Amino acid sequence: MIYIVEKGKELGYSFSVTSNGYDIDKYLDYIKDNKIFSFQITLDGIAEIHNKRKPHYKNEDSFEKIFANIDSLLKLGIPVVVRINTDTYTIEYIDKLLELFEEKGWCKYKHFMAYCALLRKEITKKKDGLPSPKTIFTQSEFCRSYYKKKLSVLSEGKLKCQDYNTSDILKSLLQGKSLPYKGCFCGAQSGMIIFDPLGDIYSCWDVVGIREQRVGRYMPEFELDEELSKRWFDVRISKYKCVKCKYVLFCGGGCPSFSFRDKGRVEPGACNDYPKLFTFLMRQVYNDYLKK
Ligand code: SF4
Ligand code: SF4
Structure with a gap:
């Protein structure tokens, strides 16, 4: 090390x-x-x-x-x-x-x-x-x-x-500041890579060790597997139900690992209560930062 x-x-x-x-x-x-x-x-x-x-x-x-x-x-x-x-x-x-x-x-x-x-x-x-x-x-x-x-x-x-940055996003929104809209849920879909001790590369912490979810190998040579990595790095949110959701640019499509564990597929659409979270935090942020 x-x-x-x-x-x-x-x-x-x-x-x-x-x-x-x-x-x-x-x-x-x-x-x-x-x-x-x-x-x-x-x-x-x-x-x-x-x-x-x-x-x-x-x-x-x-x-x-x-x-x-x-x-x-x-x-x-x-x-x-x-x-x-x-x-x-x-x-x-x-x-x-x-x-x-x-x-x-x-x-x-x-x-x-x-x-x-x-x-x-x-x-x-x-x-x-x-x-x-x-x-x-x-x-x-x-x-x-x-x-x-x-x-x-x-x-x-x-x-x-x-809270997946939701309160920070809402603070910016309510204060008229520029907003970091989300095109995906987390770094696992935008280039994060994790090296495991066995020579495999993953992009999500939660699936390390589940070999079918690896995105490549780094031993003996560094190599991203085109097919396997597509699952994580080439997800188009516009192809899923999320495209019709009013929260999509704040939520980014939900945690893909959650979807994998729930439905066996890495894909957008695992809401995990996001709409309720958004509404609750909106009220909270308004009371804490604007009302005063
Ligand atoms: S568990 Fe979900 S939020 Fe965490 S890194 Fe994996 S995909 Fe991203
Ligand atoms: S709340 Fe659900 S439907 Fe809306 S963007 Fe998030 S995962 Fe997709």
């Missing part, structure tokens, strides 16, 4: 690292001497929840070690975004997690941000020894709970809610 980083450094690149955060302490000296990294690290909630859902295979210190590693990174001035996997059970304890962030003084750092991300239905249903959530969140209910708990205010704007 260090070889790749050194090569990138030589070419003037910086690195955005998405990690479970457990082994970062082993690299702290290197990170300290090479300020070219930023991190996204995932927590599944407070220690009692995280350690059950993401136990270390040997030690029982998963949450504690990751938490300490995030603290070390922040103290070194390294940008960290904490992703908090959220469902109807974990959101009940999110205030406690926020208290821990406050105790550590993380919310005062300019280079710290956190966001709640909705756990998909099938992950939420998984048996993990914790009480199962009474209900499954839809996307709009998830955002509603976030606003109801006033998490943005309590965290001084440091804890956001994953």
Whole structure:
């Protein structure tokens, strides 16, 4: 890994690292001497929840070690975004997690941000020894709970809610600013590539390891497979029902991986509650930013 980083450094690149955060302490000296990294690290909630859902295979210190590693990174001035996997059970304890962030003084750092991300239905249903959530969140209910708990205010704007940029788009719209309209849903359709350890290339995090969804290989040579990559990179939203939808330029056609898991096909049209999310956020953004 260090070889790749050194090569990138030589070419003037910086690195955005998405990690479970457990082994970062082993690299702290290197990170300290090479300020070219930023991190996204995932927590599944407070220690009692995280350690059950993401136990270390040997030690029982998963949450504690990751938490300490995030603290070390922040103290070194390294940008960290904490992703908090959220469902109807974990959101009940999110205030406690926020208290821990406050105790550590993380919310005062300019280079710290956190966001709640909705756990998909099938992950939420998984048996993990914790009480199962009474209900499954839809996307709009998830955002509603976030606003109801006033998490943005309590965290001084440091804890956001994953809403596919919809609130930012709406803020721009309501303030008459220029708008980043969407022709697709996410980077997986516009050129993102992920290298897996076996030599395959994917474009969506969620399907890494499902070989039929790869878009090419990078060993022994870098090669994008024309047919396979078309599925992700050559989707025309205009050929699907989305073209008639009034939200299409804000939504971009929904998450293709969601559609793959739901219908077995990578294609636009998995609404996942987007119209309700849009309406709810429109009201929220109006009340928060314009009415005042
Ligand atoms: S397709 Fe869906 S799951 Fe895959 S990267 Fe995009 S938003 Fe994430
Ligand atoms: S996925 Fe649904 S909400 Fe999104 S553009 Fe298509 S029809 Fe509209």
